[in-house]
Amino acid sequence: MCTLEKRGDIFYLTLTGGGEEHRLNPTVIASLRSALREAREQSTRGSALITVADGKFFSNGFDLAWAQAAGPGTAAARDRLDHMVSLFKPVVADLVSLPMPTIAALTGHAAAAGMVLALSHDYVLMRSDRGVLYMSELDIGLTFPDYFTAIMRSKVGSPAARRDVMLKAAKLRATEAVAMGIIDSAYDSAQAVLEAAVRLGGELVKRKWNGEIYAEIRKALYPELCGMLGLTNKVVVASSRL
Amino acid sequence: MCSLEKRGNLFILTLTGSDEHRLNPTLLDAIKSALHRVRSEATASSALITTAHGKFFSNGLDLDWAKSGGPEINPRIQLMGSKLRSIVKDLISLPLPTIAAVTGHASAAGMIFVVSHDYVVMRRDRGFLYMSELDVDLPIPPWATAVIRAKIGPAAALRDVLLRSAKLTAAEAAKLGIVESAHDGAEETVRAAVRLGEELLRRKWDGHVYGQIRMEMFSDLLRALDFSENHVASRL
Secondary structure, eight states, X not given: OEEEEEETTEEEEEEOOSXXXXXXXXXXXXHHHHHHHHHHHHOXXXXXXXXXXXXXEEEOOBOHHHHXXXXXXXXXXXXXXXXXXXXXXXXXXXXXXXXXXXXXXXXXXXXXXXXXXXXXXXXXXXXXXXOXXXXXXXXXXXXXXXXXXXXXXXXXXXXXXXXXXXXXXXXXXXXXXXXXXXXXXXXXXXXXXXXXXXHHHHHHHHTOOOHHHHHHHHHHHOHHHHHHHTOOOOOOOOOTTO | OEEEEEETTEEEEEEOSSSOOOBOHHHHHHHHHHHHHHHHHOOSSOEEEEEESSSEEEOOBOHHHHHTTXXXXXXXXXXXXXXXXXXXXXXXXXXXXXXXXXOSEXXXXXXXXXXXXXXXXXXXXXXXXXXXXXXXXXXXXXXXXHHHHHHOOOHHXXXXXXXXOOEEOHHHHHHTTSOSXXXXXXXXXXXXXXXXXXXXXXXXXXXXXXXXXXXXXXXXXXXXXXXXXXXXXXTO
């Protein structure tokens, strides 16, 4: 479903399950929560997280096929979708409150909940030769859960870009996404993205930041999103490194 | 500590001395006092320029003073933070345009103080704007983050300033829209602030209307500044 590995100061979270498209079904979501909990428990000063996925997809979103298997277009199908929406919300909360910098290294498509997963990270790096970012909801006929909109508002700064992403269901290649300020940087190949992510991770862990303080600053940066995720600010006591 | 002079309708508040202008209670009280005088002496059309002598505009809160009271540094940090928060509120409600002429480094609380002004002009050849807190393990109170959020637009820029402790030169800050213009040397920076001040004075705006509009623009920030106050009080 997903694996968590530690190499030096960097945690590597790899999406393996959910089929080739790494669909976010309840099992994959539970596995993600478990991995993030482990990373949180094992975090020390100067840690970082890099999230990757193998194959053509980072994640193509919720497992709509599983939802439809309950009976196409039925209330039962709708229930399954709602279930995934509410199960996934704590994953976003976990990432937004994780006591270390987070990097998403996209080597494939990230759509809908998959794009939300990517944007829940502090830094998003993506390959430019292949793959798109895509909020597919409008094309499929689904509305956005409130926390999806909040992520878009927090991470997609320009009104024009938000309009294109949410109201135009734009399929964005990496270079476009960089120009729109949605992701940080684009690279020629999957290998180059991974190497850049490791380099960035290395730079960030060298700063030896206190993870608790990092997380509190991050939460204060996204108050609307945190409100929706049920995350509150803690008062962190300043330490003797001053 | 700080001096206040008047040139025509321009008030010039200067952080004096060639030290780091660390924001300790004495300096913070002096600044608050100066702003109080500005508010009461301002005529219908005035403007404020805040500047500093020496290599530093302000290098933040006085951490040495915080540590000198014994191992429990938080009460002193909170005292200074609370005084700065009050100054930020004053700046947002001040009935006249405000310009920070940044002639040296402004970091942490010093950067908060700078960006609480309406306009920032900065020296190009020397000096950084820098939220240094992460690098020294200092938490940033949510009200201070709210100030940065109110003044920096792009999501990536906010992330770099707050979560990456980016050191911004004047040119970089100008690109992010934090700084109006960059100038060579301290004197030219202050001259540019004076030119900008005089340009704004020529518009003959009613200061009270100006202050009201600014408060509306930053209503979210004002709420965050007030909320923190109550929030902290409830923990006492």
